[in-house]
Each structure stands twice: as structure tokens, then as C-alpha cells.
């Protein structure tokens with residue numbers, strides 16, 4: 001049975017911590033894993049995930065579907081995702097609102113879409129195809145970007161909201177990505193949040209960035225910045241309590257560091273719950 005994500009702060013589970021989680025069963029409300037790491041049909045990684053799944057709600061977060069590409073959807077990739085979902089019964093399945101392949105060539109980046117009506121039509125069709133294939137709704141996540149298309153005619157927040165409105169998918173709002181894009185492109189983070197309909201938001205991501213010259217890079221390798229915590233509290237004020245995930249993917253610290261970040265997010269969630277109660 002697919003359980004909904006609890007309205008608590010979970011942690012992105014990465015390989016260096018799997019053994020510790022299996023041995024110690026720490027009090028973490030839920031975990032999220034990268035789907036593609038478990039596409040093998042068997043093996044120790046999948047066996048470990050099945051054991052963790054027995055005790056924790058899980059979310060499957062994809063990084064390789066290339067949802068916005070003009071290449072045909074990779075049905076082999078989708079079949080593996082569907083098989084994993086049948087096995088794990090995740091609380092939710094998410095992907096990024098981006099592209100990462102063209103003409104069959106794959107890149108290790110989550111590349112931005114132009115925010116145009118044509119791109120919106122295109123990506124909505126693809127989200128619909130994915131949801132039909134999986135026979136369930138998915139969550140789509142806004143990404144950090146380092147250039148913007150001059151052809152864009154829609155604000156990013158309006159584009160993201162329209163994808164949810166037109167496809168029935170829900171949104172994984174990455175607050176760090178909004179902050180990074182606000183700084184990199186001079187957009188208004190408050191207006192971005194205001195464009196997102198509360199009912200569409202199913203999950204929030206928090207992570208750390210690094211500054212490089214005049215640009216912020218979404219490294220997932222540092223503590224969450226004070227400005228992002230501040231934007232997170234404003235996001236909760238707008239959306240109400242939302243299941244929130246701590247992501248850390250480079251220079252991965254001890255598990256206790258992630259637990260401390262999750263505890264800070266949890267205190268923000270509890271403050272939000274106290275206001276809405």
C-alpha cells in the first residue's frame with residue numbers, strides 16, 4: 001500500500017549511511033532515495049532498501065528520466081521505475097522539471113527548460129505519459145539553473161504551477177533551488193512562492209549551495225544557508241506543513257549532521273503546525 005509521506009522532516013538516504021541505518025534504525029520519519037540506484041533486478045543494494053522499506057516510509061526520487069527532453073521518453077527507464085515502485089510501494093515518485101539528454105546523448109546535469117507555451121505543452125504531455133505509464137500521479141521538482149533562455153515568456157513559478165494544473169501532478173518545491181535561481185537570475189522568490197498553489201505542494205526539498213564568482217551552485221554539499229531557512233519558513237507560512245527532505249549528495253557528512261539539519265526543519269514544521277492548529 002502506498003502510504004502518504006508524513007508531515008515531518010525526512011532525510012535523503014545515500015550509500016555511506018545505509019549500513020548505519022540498517023544497524024541502528026534511527027528515529028527518522030521517512031527517507032528518500034534516488035530511484036536509478038535501485039534499478040538492478042536484485043542485488044545487495046535493493047535487498048537493503050527492501051529492509052529499510054519495512055520500517056520507514058520511502059520516496060523514490062528520479063534524476064535520469066529527462067522529462068523535458070525532445071527525445072522520446074525512455075520506456076526502458078520507465079519500466080524499471082515501475083518495477084521498482086511495485087516492489088517498494090513508495091509514498092511518492094518524483095522527477096525533475098528539466099532535461100538531461102538530447103539525440104540519445106546523456107549529460108550529468110539537470111538542464112533548464114525555456115519557460116514558453118510550447119515547452120509547457122511539451123513537458124505536460126510527457127508528464128501525462130509518465131503518469132499513465134506508472135498508473136499514478138508523480139511529483140515534479142523545480143531545478144537550480146545557471147542560465148535563462150531569453151525566449152522565456154512565463155515566470156518560472158507560473159510555469160511550474162501550470163504543469164501541476166494541467167497534468168494533475170503534484171509539486172516537489174525545492175526551496176534551495178528557488179533561492180539559488182532568485183540570486184542567479186534576479187527573480188523574486190516571494191512572487192515565485194505566491195505563484196505556486198498550496199494544494200499542489202506535496203513535498204519540500206532543502207539543501208546547501210556554494211558560491212562561485214557571482215553565481216550560486218546547487219552543490220548539495222554544505223549546510224542549509226540561513227537565507228534558505230528563512231525562505232523555508234515563508235514557504236511553510238504560505239503552504240502550511242509539508243513533508244520536508246534534507247538533501248546532501250557531495251562531501252557527505254556523518255549521519256548525525258543530517259539528523260541535526262532535519263531537526264531544524266522539524267522545529268520549523270512544528271512552529272507551522274502550531275499556527276495552523
Ligand SMILES: [Fe+2]
Pocket residue numbers: 141174205206207247
Ligand atoms: Fe531537490
